[in-house]
Amino acid sequence: MAVYTDVSAEQLGAFIAGYDLGELLSYKGIAEGVENSNFLVHTARGHFILTLYEKRVAAGDVPFFLALMEHLASRGITCPQPVHNRDGKTLGKLAGRPAALVTFLEGMWMRRPDAKHCIALGAALAELHLAGADFTKKRTNALSVSGWRPLYEACCERADGVQPGMKTAIEKELSFLETSWPRDLPQGVIHADLFPDNVFFLGDQLSGLIDFYFACIDTLAYDVAICLNAWCFEPDHSYNVTKGRGLLQAYMKVRALSDAELEALPVLCRGAALRFLLTRLVDWLDVPPGALVKPKSPQEYFRKLRFHQAAISVRDYGVEAGKAFA
Amino acid sequence: MAVYTDVSAEQLGAFIAGYDLGELLSYKGIAEGVENSNFLVHTARGHFILTLYEKRVAAGDVPFFLALMEHLASRGITCPQPVHNRDGKTLGKLAGRPAALVTFLEGMWMRRPDAKHCIALGAALAELHLAGADFTKKRTNALSVSGWRPLYEACCERADGVQPGMKTAIEKELSFLETSWPRDLPQGVIHADLFPDNVFFLGDQLSGLIDFYFACIDTLAYDVAICLNAWCFEPDHSYNVTKGRGLLQAYMKVRALSDAELEALPVLCRGAALRFLLTRLVDWLDVPPGALVKPKSPQEYFRKLRFHQAAISVRDYGVEAGKAFA
Numbered sequence: 001m002a003v004y005t006d007v008s009a010e011q012l013g014a015f016i017a018g019y020d021l022g023e024l025l026s027y028k029g030i031a032e033g034v035e036n037s038n039f040l041v042h043t044a045r046g047h048f049i050l051t052l053y054e055k056r057v058a059a060g061d062v063p064f065f066l067a068l069m070e071h072l073a074s075r076g077i078t079c080p081q082p083v084h085n086r087d088g089k090t091l092g093k094l095a096g097r098p099a100a101l102v103t104f105l106e107g108m109w110m111r112r113p114d115a116k117h118c119i120a121l122g123a124a125l126a127e128l129h130l131a132g133a134d135f136t137k138k139r140t141n142a143l144s145v146s147g148w149r150p151l152y153e154a155c156c157e158r159a160d161g162v163q164p165g166m167k168t169a170i171e172k173e174l175s176f177l178e179t180s181w182p183r184d185l186p187q188g189v190i191h192a193d194l195f196p197d198n199v200f201f202l203g204d205q206l207s208g209l210i211d212f213y214f215a216c217i218d219t220l221a222y223d224v225a226i227c228l229n230a231w232c233f234e235p236d237h238s239y240n241v242t243k244g245r246g247l248l249q250a251y252m253k254v255r256a257l258s259d260a261e262l263e264a265l266p267v268l269c270r271g272a273a274l275r276f277l278l279t280r281l282v283d284w285l286d287v288p289p290g291a292l293v294k295p296k297s298p299q300e301y302f303r304k305l306r307f308h309q310a311a312i313s314v315r316d317y318g319v320e321a322g323k324a325f326a
Numbered sequence: 327m328a329v330y331t332d333v334s335a336e337q338l339g340a341f342i343a344g345y346d347l348g349e350l351l352s353y354k355g356i357a358e359g360v361e362n363s364n365f366l367v368h369t370a371r372g373h374f375i376l377t378l379y380e381k382r383v384a385a386g387d388v389p390f391f392l393a394l395m396e397h398l399a400s401r402g403i404t405c406p407q408p409v410h411n412r413d414g415k416t417l418g419k420l421a422g423r424p425a426a427l428v429t430f431l432e433g434m435w436m437r438r439p440d441a442k443h444c445i446a447l448g449a450a451l452a453e454l455h456l457a458g459a460d461f462t463k464k465r466t467n468a469l470s471v472s473g474w475r476p477l478y479e480a481c482c483e484r485a486d487g488v489q490p491g492m493k494t495a496i497e498k499e500l501s502f503l504e505t506s507w508p509r510d511l512p513q514g515v516i517h518a519d520l521f522p523d524n525v526f527f528l529g530d531q532l533s534g535l536i537d538f539y540f541a542c543i544d545t546l547a548y549d550v551a552i553c554l555n556a557w558c559f560e561p562d563h564s565y566n567v568t569k570g571r572g573l574l575q576a577y578m579k580v581r582a583l584s585d586a587e588l589e590a591l592p593v594l595c596r597g598a599a600l601r602f603l604l605t606r607l608v609d610w611l612d613v614p615p616g617a618l619v620k621p622k623s624p625q626e627y628f629r630k631l632r633f634h635q636a637a638i639s640v641r642d643y644g645v646e647a648g649k650a651f652a
Contacts, residue, residue, distance in 0.1 A: 003357040006437065008436075008437040008438065009435070009436060009437070009527070011433035012434075025432040025433075025528070026431075026432045026433055026434060026526075027355075027434065028356045028357075028358060028366055028432075029356065029357035030354045030355065030356065030357060031329040031354075031356060031357040032354060032355060033357035040354055040366060042432065055613060105352075106351040106368065107333035107351075107352055108338075108350070108352060108353060110334075110335060111332065111334040111335070112334065164385070200352075201335070201580070202349075203350065222599075263651045
């Protein structure tokens with residue numbers, strides 16, 4: 001949680017004057033979001049989220065993210081919509097950073113999602129995948145299998161200090177995934193970071209998806225695997241098969257998963273667990289004293305990885321391959 | 327900037343149900359405020375600020391703060407107004423913390439206030455002092471002169487590590503202030519922390535005062551001294567006499583300062599500088615690795631203290647004692 005770059009009222013007033021949004025009335029830095037600086041902005045025309053893209057987001061990628069949000073919104077996905085300035089542009093510059101205004105979405109994220117939230121998420125994820133099918137811009141997933149070894153090399157010498165045996169376990173898993181990663185499954189737009197804090201609910205209704213700043217073109221079922229990791233484990237790191245089955249069945253009602261996708265799911269889940277284990281490990285070891293952001297524990301994903309390694313088939317996740325889904 | 331205590335949607339929904347505010351629509355942790363956790367809350371009835379009072383605020387003091395905000399608002403001061411729940415109470419409990427909802431104020435705080443902001447602040451401070459005159463609750467200032475030695479003792483052994491010579495300089499200043507502190511000047515409600523981030527503007531108009539969580543009964547002119555320290559120095563720590571004169575003259579147009587108050591101003595300014603030097607020093611030395619809050623530099627107030635020590639009279643601040651103010 002952080003605001004890395006502060007913005008003065010004068011700077012923001014001048015920026016807002018470039019839009020048809022009326023007078024600036026207030027703005028507050030938001031204590032959410034780890035990658036970028038976010039402000040909730042109130043103008044005479046309504047509420048908006050202002051994002052300043054910080055160093056971990058490549059400036060060249062921002063047009064992809066903004067175009068994707070516009071595309072998805074036009075296909076009926078409830079997600080923030082980039083606001084166009086008087087020159088028709090959605091991307092500007094503020095306080096030396098690439099900056100964009102998007103519409104504000106009502107809703108709350110679930111700190112402890114239950115099975116019905118997982119069901120809603122599964123359906124929304126499939127709708128997202130379908131809505132992205134005719135999106136034409138491309139962005140490679142820098143955090144897919146080929147990106148994991150450099151992360152591993154950046155932190156492996158200190159991994160055992162976090163948990164004894166971690167270095168060898170990661171090395172072994174990495175080698176396994178590099179040879180076993182499925183490369184011919186259906187691809188498309190994936191969110192790639194659809195954790196509970198990026199999914200809003202009003203009551204039990206899913207009301208919107210946010211934070212598309214890891215979105216890319218990659219294996220669709222890998223996005224499912226990321227969500228199984230992020231939504232279907234209990235605080236004690238045990239897998240909740242009711243949540244997992246709910247998520248998968250709801251997904252498959254909207255977009256069928258082929259047998260090949262279902263059979264690959266345990267490996268995809270291992271990859272997803274390793275990806276978050278590695279980035280958390282790097283963040284954990286890199287955090288400077290006095291840092292604004294408290295890093296998340298890598299151990300959580302080490303435990304989840306163990307579960308996936310022990311899984312024999314997609315049956316362990318609550319559904320079956322080789323059967324038409326009713 | 328921080329949210330120390332997170333709140334789940336379920337917890338907050340149940341809390342909001344105790345008020346006549348309609349459905350909870352969204353809430354976001356705000357990356358401002360160092361002492362408490364603050365959330366911007368949107369319900370069907372409007373926007374509110376939710377504050378969870380953290381350990382540095384004594385729970386027994388919260389009713390004083392809330393009653394003061396209500397009192398001041400009823401006297402025409404634009405400040406957050408505590409919202410009453412269905413039982414008529416303004417103070418509740420949420421996530422194990424004392425918690426209150428107050429109205430949301432529009433406006434922006436000035437990162438670099440200029441002379442006209444200082445003039446507006448001076449008038450608003452005097453209005454605050456007048457509006458507080460008939461407030462009957464009491465709260466001692468724990469951070470006035472008698473509270474400074476314990477702070478000094480908590481950090482003196484490490485002060486020279488921050489800046490060589492600091493320990494002796496503070497010890498000397500403390501002894502001087504303990505014997506010279508003026509104790510018979512007019513007292514009343516003071517804000518005690520009216521820094522730029524607690525004063526909102528819309529354009530050049532002052533639109534509201536916030537954060538009354540250091541407010542107490544103390545010497546009114548000491549509040550003026552705190553504001554001179556907080557508003558009238560340049561980034562290079564030089565005193566800007568135009569800003570100081572503007573602040574003081576605007577204050578005196580609303581509430582006259584007696585000759586005794588004016589003559590005491592250099593000593594009161596020394597006290598105010600020492601108070602913020604000491605609390606910043608303690609925070610600076612106490613910050614744990616990975617802390618959410620980046621502490622403010624103590625040196626800034628050490629430099630300001632040097633200015634006040636060199637001041638001969640209130641003339642050095644831009645006004646004169648012994649003359650009726652026109």
